[in-house]
Amino acid sequence: MKIDFAKLTYQYNLYKNEIDKAIQHVLNHGKYIMGPEINELEEKLCEFTSAKNAITCASGTDALLLAMMALDIKPGDEIITTPFTFIATAETIALLGAKPVFVDIDEKTYNIDVSKIEEKITSKTKGIISVSLYGQPSDLDAINEIAKKYNLFHIVDGAQSFGATYKGKAEVHYCDIYTTSFFPAKPLGCYGDGGAVLTNNDELAEKIKMLRVHGQNKRYNHKYIGINARMDTIQATILNIKLRHYPEDLKKRQQIAEKYTELLNSSTHPLILPFTKDDRTSAWAQYSIRVKNRDEIQAKLKEKGIPTAIHYPMPLHLQECFKYLGYKEGDFPVAERVSKEIISLPMNPYLSDEEIEYIKEALIGDK
Structure with missing residues (x-):
């Protein structure tokens, strides 16, 4: 697939x-x-x-x-x-x-x-x-x-x-x-x-x-x-055309996020899944999880035809263009830690249950 x-x-x-x-x-x-x-x-x-x-x-x-x-x-x-x-x-x-x-x-x-x-x-x-x-x-x-x-x-x-x-x-x-x-x-x-x-x-x-x-x-x-x-x-x-269909797309994005969470939660694999606060909803631009062995996971998924993305691999305070601001590594430890672990899985309103199941199996197998 x-x-x-x-x-x-x-x-x-x-x-x-x-x-x-x-x-x-x-x-x-x-x-x-x-x-x-x-x-x-x-x-x-x-x-x-x-x-x-x-x-x-x-x-x-x-x-x-x-x-x-x-x-x-x-x-x-x-x-x-x-x-x-x-x-x-x-x-x-x-x-x-x-x-x-x-x-x-x-x-x-x-x-x-x-x-x-x-x-x-x-x-x-x-x-x-x-x-x-x-x-x-x-x-x-x-x-x-x-x-x-x-x-x-x-x-x-x-x-x-x-x-x-x-x-x-x-x-x-x-x-x-x-x-x-x-x-x-x-x-x-x-x-x-x-x-x-x-x-x-x-x-x-x-x-x-x-x-x-x-x-x-x-x-x-x-x-x-x-x-x-x-x-x-x-x-x-x-x-104008796409906005007509957008409410339905948002519903589907929510359903797909819920499906991901349901399947990945059933595993004992050490994944950190997205968290949404009760008083708000997400547009689910991304479904991003955190893993300790990101390079290994990304390579494994790529072999199985599953694309991933990293949003974002380097926090802004460590970017060369902002060097003049005087920040250094360790200044924002949470952002730095998350940037090393975050990985986004395929997310769009048209992912099928079969595709989500396939991604889950490739990611965590039967664990």
Whole structure:
């Protein structure tokens, strides 16, 4: 058996007629940048999340950049975040001349350890970026309490969590700005790069709309220094189709995660399985387990036609590009330990019971 990690082609074939027709419609009208499908998608994103505003953009990275630009982040400002995430979270902070200040992670959820945030706050701290790693929200209420106490903003980097909930609601309702990514392999992905910024703050939303088009408030009039961060219309029309099917995809992801957990829990093999807190749901961007002998496990699964991935093999504080921050090995022991043990198994809405059983057998055999 050969297993496809994300089954993107399989999904395209499921919706092929709808998607092809929608793309052809864009090709026919020729409005490839900021065409009518962009506005349609933004309205649908608001409807899906109950957010007041959704602004599409060219990538999840641009979404983070736009969020911080809208909040007037300047050189020398400090922003607290996690070292166990994709580099875009901290890279965008650095791009604006601000300083990423890292806080270790919770050993069970792999999200930022809220109990360690307050000790890192200084007079230069302007905000907190929490990351909903692998699709599960952080402890948003607790983060907001700290943010309110110190007059800080809170951005949720939800690049992996679109569709997740916290206490029954979308994450956008627990932060100043929520950002997400529509990279093809995300739970809701387009066929290239894409992202969105969601907020209930109308003033911030208007500013973000201008910032994504070179700070322009009307043609050739520029209120702000901005960037070119527009989503192209073809990506929007693809997402409009996929969003129709997304609630069902989320249900299937949850069922597959439960099936994995049920099968792997039945083993005495020393695996650490994903943990989701009771007051939230995960979008299950990944199903990531921890093992002590990762290289051996990865090689064994590869031999049996089972792809795996490592999200993420090196915490950000140890990356060469952040050497100037002065961190060293041992500064964030939980993130460092998890990065050496984490491994993601195939996860998509279309994994069959037979495939999951096959992965389980390859991973732990009859133990």
